Amino acid sequence: VDRPGLRAVPSLRYLQAAPPFTEHFYDSEDEGDESVDNGPTGGLTWDGRADRGQQQARIPLLSPFEMANKDESGVVAALSKAAYAHDFKAAFGDDVFERPDDAFDAAVEALGAFEQSSADFYPYSSRYDAFLAGRATLSAQELRGRVLFEDEAKGNCASCHLSRPSNNGEPPQFTDYGLIAVGVPRNAAIPANADPAYIDLGLCGPLRTDFKGRAEYCGLFKTPTLRNVALRKSFFHNGYFHT
Structure with a gap:
């Protein structure tokens, strides 16, 4: 458990609305243009390889970088x-x-x-949630920040980190769950990167194997939620950027 891993630890909060991974995601008629193929979208991990909590839970239980159980029988023996x-x-x-x-x-x-x-993983308890529900106000500075966040000609953050409630009234998830290549620099602090032959290409491997060799998918990682982002200290899939 003291071995450095390969990626930044993703949040398990606010994942309840994440769609199962698909190569071709289309918005519903209510939420957007249903004729537009948004490409690879969904899943619960950086490369979208786990669709449900049960699948995601297997990863840390068996990962040599996390709980380091040798196999499933080792997990069961410890449970017993x-x-x-x-x-x-x-x-x-x-x-x-x-x-x-x-x-x-x-x-x-x-x-x-x-x-x-919901109480533990998606409480929607932030002041922004209270603001959207009409129970709180934002300062003038915060309102200017919101405009910048949503302005397509400036920050345009909300194009991927959706900041408005859905049409059914559900609070925003601050992600569109899409997998995208943003070209984050290689993180030399990850020991595996000392090997020049090791390259984390996200959707096309090496941790995910079903799209190996699909060059059009190499470098794609899931857009994370920005909820609780103020509590994080490392950012992007490999934690290259820090506060």
Whole structure:
């Protein structure tokens, strides 16, 4: 767990509305021009390879850079000895640990369900949310910043980091979930980058393998939400930029 990873840690908050990954995303008739192909969009990771919480939960459990379990059976063995093993059996069956494959699936199912907790993962509790709901005001400086953020001739941030409620009234997610190439510099602080042959190309690999060799997808990474961005210290997929 003390090994440096390959990418900046993405937020797990405000992912409940992320669409499953698709190569060809079209806005709904209510939200935009449904005839426009917006290209690769969706998923929960920087390269969109996990569509649901259960799939995403597998990654840190088995990654050598995170929880570093050797395999799924190692996860189950640790679970069977945990203080909450009794609760786990109560939820999934007294014999669940005798069925390692089912036990692992149950574990990631539980994590995926937890990530759907609105109070913990998408409370929409910011002052901006209160402003949109008519319960707070923004200062003159903040309002000028909002204009700059949304002005297509200036910041144009909102073209990707959507800042207005959807037509159904859902608060903005501050991302369009699209995968885009912005040309972030190589981060020398990532040990893997000491090898000139190692290149993180996002959608076309190396962590994602189903689009390997698809040159048109190389360098594409998902647009992250800007929610809670003030709490982050590193930015973009490789954490090259810092506050």
